[in-house]
Amino acid sequence: QVQLVESGGGLVQAGGSLRLSCAASGRTFSSYGMGWFRQVPGKEREFVAAISWNARSITYAAFVKGRFTISRDNAANTVYLQMNSLEPEDTAVYYCAGSKLNLPEPNPNLFDYWGQGTQVTVSS
Numbered sequence: 507q508v509q510l511v512e513s514g515g516g517l518v519q520a521g522g523s524l525r526l527s528c529a530a531s532g533r534t535f536s537s538y539g540m541g542w543f544r545q546v547p548g549k550e551r552e553f554v555a556a557i558s559w560n561a562r563s564i565t566y567a568a569f570v571k572g573r574f575t576i577s578r579d580n581a582a583n584t585v586y587l588q589m590n591s592l593e594p595e596d597t598a599v600y601y602c603a604g605s606k607l608n609l610p611e612p613n614p615n616l617f618d619y620w621g622q623g624t625q626v627t628v629s630s
Contacts, residue, residue: 515624528602
């Protein structure tokens, strides 16, 4: 069993940056593929980025456009999402997710564990 706790969300002006963190419990964190998703009310959960267990493989959603960077520190059981050049359209609740797959496809159904989410609000 893996428990995930996100932090680092908040209110930022357009063009600003935030760094989200996701702390994981459990000894098997280093063997899990990890991902970030986001969701706004009334819409489906949207894939943002994923990283393989050894960080050698990374995928991003097209809308990221080089603005976000996913990374992980297996020694610290933590995965990060550095978000730069934020836009009002990035406003959402951001969720961290863990998958038993090495590098899961951008499908939330392939992720086994989820955090509670952290709110990101970007003002114009």
